[in-house]
Amino acid sequence: xxxxMLDSITGVGGPSPEAVIRVRDVTKSFGGAAAxxxxxxxxxxxxxxxxxxxxxxxxxxxxxxxxxxxxxDLGHIEVADRVQTQLTPRRARRLGISTVxxxxxxxxxxxVAENIMLGDLPNRRSVVRWRSVADEARAxxxxxxxxxxxxxxxxxLTVAEQTMVEVAREVRRGGRVLILDEPTACLGADAAEQxxxxxxxxxxxxxxxVYISHHIDEVLGIADRITVLRDGAVVRSGVTGDIDxxxxxxxxxxxxxxxxxxxxxxxxxxxxxxVRDLSHGRSIDGFHVEVRKGEIVAVxxxxxxxxxxxxxxxxxxxxxxxxxxxxDGRPVPLGSVSRALGSGLRCVTGDRRSLGLIPDLSIDxxxxxxxxxxxxxxxxxxxxxxxxxxxxxxxxxxVSLAKNPPVGRLSGGNQQKVLLAxxxxxxxxxxxxxxxxxxxxxxxxxxxxxxxxALAREGVAVLLASSSAEEVMxxxxxxxxxxxxxxxxxxxxxxxxxxxxxxxxxxxxxx
Amino acid sequence: MSIGSxxxxxxxxxxxxxxxxxxxxxxxxxxxxxxxxxxxxxxALASFQTxxxxxxxxxxxxxxxxxxxxxxxxxxxxxxxxxGMDFSMGSVVAVTTAVAAQLIAHDQPVWLAxxxxxxxxxxxxxxxxxxxxxxxxxxxxxxxxxxxxxxxxxxxxxxxxSVSVGAELSELGNGTTLGVPNLLVVAVIVLAATAFVxxxxxxxxxxxxxxxxxxxxxxxxxxxxxxxxxxxxxxxxLSGLAGIMLLSRLAGxxxxxxxxxxxxxxxxxxxxxxxxxxxxRGTVVGTTLGVLLLGVxxxxxxxxxxxxxxxxxxxxxxxxxxxxxxxxxxxxK
Ligand SMILES: Nc1ncnc2c1ncn2[C@@H]1O[C@H](COP(=O)(O)OP(=O)(O)OP(=O)(O)O)[C@@H](O)[C@H]1O
Ligand SMILES: [Mg+2]
Numbered sequence: 021x022x023x024x025m026l027d028s029i030t031g032v033g034g035p036s037p038e039a040v041i042r043v044r045d046v047t048k049s050f051g052g053a054a055a056x057x058x059x060x061x062x063x064x065x066x067x068x069x070x071x072x073x074x075x076x077x078x079x080x081x082x083x084x085x086x087x088x089x090x091x092x093d094l095g096h097i098e099v100a101d102r103v104q105t106q107l108t109p110r111r112a113r114r115l116g117i118s119t120v121x122x123x124x125x126x127x128x129x130x131x132v133a134e135n136i137m138l139g140d141l142p143n144r145r146s147v148v149r150w151r152s153v154a155d156e157a158r159a160x161x162x163x164x165x166x167x168x169x170x171x172x173x174x175x176x177l178t179v180a181e182q183t184m185v186e187v188a189r190e191v192r193r194g195g196r197v198l199i200l201d202e203p204t205a206c207l208g209a210d211a212a213e214q215x216x217x218x219x220x221x222x223x224x225x226x227x228x229x230v231y232i233s234h235h236i237d238e239v240l241g242i243a244d245r246i247t248v249l250r251d252g253a254v255v256r257s258g259v260t261g262d263i264d265x266x267x268x269x270x271x272x273x274x275x276x277x278x279x280x281x282x283x284x285x286x287x288x289x290x291x292x293x294x295v296r297d298l299s300h301g302r303s304i305d306g307f308h309v310e311v312r313k314g315e316i317v318a319v320x321x322x323x324x325x326x327x328x329x330x331x332x333x334x335x336x337x338x339x340x341x342x343x344x345x346x347x348d349g350r351p352v353p354l355g356s357v358s359r360a361l362g363s364g365l366r367c368v369t370g371d372r373r374s375l376g377l378i379p380d381l382s383i384d385x386x387x388x389x390x391x392x393x394x395x396x397x398x399x400x401x402x403x404x405x406x407x408x409x410x411x412x413x414x415x416x417x418x419v420s421l422a423k424n425p426p427v428g429r430l431s432g433g434n435q436q437k438v439l440l441a442x443x444x445x446x447x448x449x450x451x452x453x454x455x456x457x458x459x460x461x462x463x464x465x466x467x468x469x470x471x472x473x474a475l476a477r478e479g480v481a482v483l484l485a486s487s488s489a490e491e492v493m494x495x496x497x498x499x500x501x502x503x504x505x506x507x508x509x510x511x512x513x514x515x516x517x518x519x520x521x522x523x524x525x526x527x528x529x530x531x
Numbered sequence: 532m533s534i535g536s537x538x539x540x541x542x543x544x545x546x547x548x549x550x551x552x553x554x555x556x557x558x559x560x561x562x563x564x565x566x567x568x569x570x571x572x573x574x575a576l577a578s579f580q581t582x583x584x585x586x587x588x589x590x591x592x593x594x595x596x597x598x599x600x601x602x603x604x605x606x607x608x609x610x611x612x613x614x615g616m617d618f619s620m621g622s623v624v625a626v627t628t629a630v631a632a633q634l635i636a637h638d639q640p641v642w643l644a645x646x647x648x649x650x651x652x653x654x655x656x657x658x659x660x661x662x663x664x665x666x667x668x669x670x671x672x673x674x675x676x677x678x679x680x681x682x683x684x685x686x687x688x689x690x691x692x693s694v695s696v697g698a699e700l701s702e703l704g705n706g707t708t709l710g711v712p713n714l715l716v717v718a719v720i721v722l723a724a725t726a727f728v729x730x731x732x733x734x735x736x737x738x739x740x741x742x743x744x745x746x747x748x749x750x751x752x753x754x755x756x757x758x759x760x761x762x763x764x765x766x767x768x769l770s771g772l773a774g775i776m777l778l779s780r781l782a783g784x785x786x787x788x789x790x791x792x793x794x795x796x797x798x799x800x801x802x803x804x805x806x807x808x809x810x811x812r813g814t815v816v817g818t819t820l821g822v823l824l825l826g827v828x829x830x831x832x833x834x835x836x837x838x839x840x841x842x843x844x845x846x847x848x849x850x851x852x853x854x855x856x857x858x859x860x861x862x863x864k
Contacts, residue, residue, distance in 0.1 A: 335750055361752045375750060378743035380811045389740060392733060393752040400736050442751075 040065050040196055040228045041086065041117075045095035048081055050429075053421035055081045057252040058095070065196060068219060068229045070243035070260075072236075073272055074461040075433025076419045077249040079232050080122050083201050086230070087119040088112035116195035120186050122202050122232075122432050122459075123373065128175030133157035135174050136189045160192040161185075164218050178328060179206040179371065187215065191222065198222060199230040202432070204238065205459040206370065208322045208487035209522060216242050234433075234461050236265050248272055269462055279466035281494055282473050287315035291349065292481025293365070293450035295334070298343035303329045305505045307343075311450070311481040316472065318484045318496035320525055326502040327485035328370070331454045334483075335367035336360040337375075348449050361394065364449025368440060370458055370485070376439040379428025383420060384409035386427045386438055391446050416441040417467060433460040440468060450481040457491060469494055489521045501525055565856040566803065566820045569849070573824065577831040584834055591712055595780065597826035598718035599624070599773040601819065604797045604804075605725040606769035608818045610762050611801060612729065613738035614745065614810025617659060617763065618674040620770040621794030622681035627652045627774025628784035629688040635696045649771035655681065656767015660760045682790050693785035696778060704779030714776050721769065726815035738762065742810025799846060800825050803853035824849060 039062040048056040056078045063069050071079045084090040086097065088107035096103050099115045112119075126135045133154045134141070142152035157170040166184045174182060183203055190198060200219070204212040219229050219242060233239050239246060240260060247257040248271040256263070256271045269277050292313040299305050304326040311317045319327040332338040334345065339355030346352065347363040354360075360367070369375040377386050384402070387409045392400070406424065416437040420430055427438055436459055444451070456472065457465045472495055476482050486492050492499050493513065501509040501524045509524050516524075577584040603620045610617055627648045634644035659677055663670045706713045729735035737758050740748040749755045778784060802808065803824060804817025828845050 337746070337750065357749055358752065358754065367750075369750070374744070375746050378740050378747050378811070380743045381739060385736065389747075390751040393737075397733050400731055400733050 038065050039063060040100060042098040043082070043086070043095070044097065046082070046085060046092040046097065047094035048078075048085060048090060048092050051422055054252050055421065056085070056092075056249075059249070059252070059254050060095075061247050061254065061257055063197065063228045063230055064245070065228045066223055066226045067244040068223050068231050068242055070239045070246045071230060071232045071249065072234075072239060072246060072268065073249035075437075075459075075464055076421075076431040077272070077461075078252040079249060080201055080431065081252075082249070083119065083121065083199055083230070083232070086112070086197075086199060087117060087121070113193070113195075117197045117199065118190035118193055118195045119199040120183070120190050120201060120203055122205075124179070124182050124186060126174040126182055126186060128173070130174060131170065132161075132168055132172050132174055132177070132185050133170035135185060136160050136170070136192060138189070140193070156192075160188045164188050164191060165214065180208065180211045183207060184211070184214070187218065191218070196226070197228045197230065201232045202234070202459055203231075204233055204235065205432075206455065206487075208525070209489060210322055210526060212238070234459065234465070236268055236462065240265065240268075250274060272461065273463045275463075277463050277466050279462075279469050279494065284473065284476060284497070285314070287312040287476075287497065288479065292347070292479075293452075293483055294344075294346040295483075296344045296346075298330075298333060298340055298345075300329060300333055300338070300340040300343075303505050304333070304340075304502075307502070307507060309483065309500060311483050313479045313481050314476050315498070316476050316482040316484055316496045318486055318492040318499045319502055320486055320489065320492050320499055320521070321502035322487065322525065326505045326507075327487070328454070330452065330483075330485050331367055331369050331371075331375075334360065334365065334452050335369075361390075364447075365452065366443045366446060366448035366450070367452040368443045368454060368456060370454035372435055372439045372458075377427050377435060377442075380426050382424045383413070383418060383427050383430070383438055384424050387412050387442050387445070390442055394446055412441040412445050415471070417464065433464055436460050437464060437468070440471070444471065444475060448475075448480055450483070451475060452483045452485070454485045455487065456484070457488075489518055489525065492521065493518050503527060562814070563805065563817050563820055566805075566817065566824065566853060569853065569856075570820060570824050570827065573827055573831065577827070577834070580831075581834050584831065589830070589834070591715075593826050593830045594715045594718075595712045596830070597822050598712075598714040599776040599780070600793065600797055600800065600826070601718040601822045602721045602769050602773040602776065603766075603793075604800045604818050604822050605721050605815060606766040607797055607801050608804070608806050608813050608815055609725055609729060609735070609738055610766050611806050611808065612742050612810060612813035613758065613762055614742035615663070615759065615762055616670040616674060616808075617656070617766045618671065618791070618794055618798070619655070619659060619678035619681055620766055620773075620797065621789050621791055622678045622685065623652045623655050623767055623770035624774040624777060624789040624793060625685040625784075626655065626681050626688065627771045628778040628781075628788055629685050629694070631775060631778055632694040632696050632784035633688060635699050636694050641699050645775055648774060649768065652771025652774060653764055653768040656770065657760060657764045659767070660763025663763065664756050664759045678791055678794065685790065686786055689784060689786060691786060693783055695783035697782065700775070700779035701782065702779075703776065704782065714780060717772070717776060721772070722815055722819055729813070729815060734758070734761070739811060739813075742807070742812070744811075796825055796846065797822075799850045803850060803857075805857050821853070824853075 041063040043059055043061050046056055046059045047054060059082060071082065073079050081090065085092055088109045088111055091107065096105065098104065136157040137153050142149045142156060154170050161168055161170065166188060168181050168185065174185065187203060203215050207215065219231065223229055231243060243260050245259050246263055248255050248268065250272060290313050291310045293311040296308045298307040307326060309317055319330065321327050333340045333354065336355055336357035336359065343354060344351065345354055347365045350363065352359055352363040384405045388405060418434050418437050420434065427435060440456060457468050460468060472482060484495060496513050499511050499513055499521065500507055583589055603624065607617060607620060630651055631644040631648035634647060635641060659674055662668065662673050703713050708716055737753050740753060741755055741758060745755060777789060781788065800821035801818050803821035804814065806813035806817065825846060828849055829842060832842050832845060
């Protein structure tokens, strides 16, 4: 890190009079490996500035620097024309920088209202005025067109709703910069559209928005300016009109990425996974499906609808009110994790943080967590572990700066790859996948889609819960649309277009 | 987390533009270096203050004294790593000494006394485990209740009196093997076995997984209920073993033996050693260092004939300093 780096300050875009934040030659390393290298960019008022890049490219690290959670090793950032050396989260907030981090930060045991008003509870002589808390929180949500009861406990909300609450909280606190780290990663089409509408409204009001997403059409549709990071360095920064989808992908991945529906042989006639009359409270009612071996059936619905409950019920974590499950023709009692695992059914959660991985354990140990237990291993040697984990790491292209860090230190997308590898490496007979490409980059998404194709080709029955119509069109042979806990439609994928599918999900047509 | 990344090049040292003015501990690449440093400081200080500290007799004596505590601390490390907690181990130790002492005093064979009292201890641990796993009441609450209850049972068994076992167990309590006190041999074996289990067996890794995230552990096919029962049972069994060790050293059981105070010292040692109260992290090496540190501090205060009031003050202070140091260490990573 010599003067050559410092010399190149003139960097990207050039200083602009109305830039609210200027990032100059920022370098940040973790344990010797650089997560950001010499990054410079400007964030302008009244603009949506998208950050794009592969998993581990350094987007979230940049966000953490902008929000004061990390300090840069080299370089600096300027906010409102002043160089900020010791930015802390508090100071950043005072400077008007609001952040919705990639990892949701609500207090799960408090109500929505308290979460929104946190740190700023209306009070009279230190006594909280609960009515104002609820009123102001409700106003904040209404202002964004969000209908969530402010009396609910945050932990009971779906991930989509939690995201909305968090955005509402940051918007209420105001400020001139709003940073959103993958706000739409776990949202369905309609909720994502709500978020985007909100972002446009804020931008038109003069707020500078930093927006991170792996969805290319989303970014092309909303961003005024795009900066692409690769391996911690800026490879491209410019106004949106100058960049097309293909160029963007090539900038991010360093190569072309194609993900196309392969020709798959017709599925066998044997049913690999059968669910009958599955019902649980009001969240899911009379769900039934038969997935043949080698077939991929998708369950599509608004985020947080019936498909999100399927994981709990099929994995055995919760016992449904009613229903039956057959794997490979054999009945499997519901409500028992060990029986579900024993039948060869593998359920991959969409909530990797609380149900998928153990953040303090290493990558290798997480990769083999289930496999070793299912194989009934007794002894554990880290050298042997590394050897057995290596092929999984390669197949799933898990990228980490250190050799084998705790999995919690990986970037979000890489954690997702570890989660999939952990389960798909156990030779499943049937599979339930919930949002398998949640938060992964374009290349990894293509990889994961290929892996799921391969899974089906090997004769595994795959049930896929998704809130993305694109993903369903890419992967599934058949799609079941759910709404309000009930099945509302079922289509062969060849017999429907993407737009018709979206319309069905939104309730345009019942068939 | 004890695995420091060797390739840490200290990027912040080469960062003239972002001086980090926050106060920092010296770079601690060696695991537990803070604890080792404290231990060295105390030993150095003690050897300056009194000649009687650095003698073989005294040092062996310290080790004999901490052996029983080390055995329960080992069990507690494993249990706490799995996110559990047992406040009743010291009280189980007490009950064990009382049961064994009464049996021996009533002319039962020594082996029978040992087998029965250790079986009782194991069952008591299992009962804790059953209550914790099946009622889902917080282990903290359950075992604090059983601790109090057992302290009472202990007094009932002894009928409030001291019961001597004479020289029946002196081979264990005072004997040596190749010059090493037998008590120490037992403690070292238990510590080493625990370290082995935690590092090289799937059962030990299950403990880390359960402590790290119980839901994930269960969904990954780990039999969480069974693992917890085994862990609590093991805690009980090791308390029983510690009870026999203590009985052999004291040659009797009397009101005031072991109980909650012993437990608190063990918890302190484990926490000082860096085991997380939330589970998911723990090392036997840390625990061993914690046990030694507390043992040495107690010994030094004794040698310097400082009033026992200061004993509590110093244990508290050591615990506080070590806990803060651990926290700073973790935050730096
Ligand atoms: N606290 C940390 N300690 C060590 N390494 C870290 C830490 N935080 C991030 N990293 C590493 O820095 C790199 C950049 O991570 P970052 O989270 O910024 O990626 P990202 O671009 O946000 O990726 P994703 O799209 O997957 O969220 C990754 O390789 C990650 O492993
Ligand atoms: Mg990220």
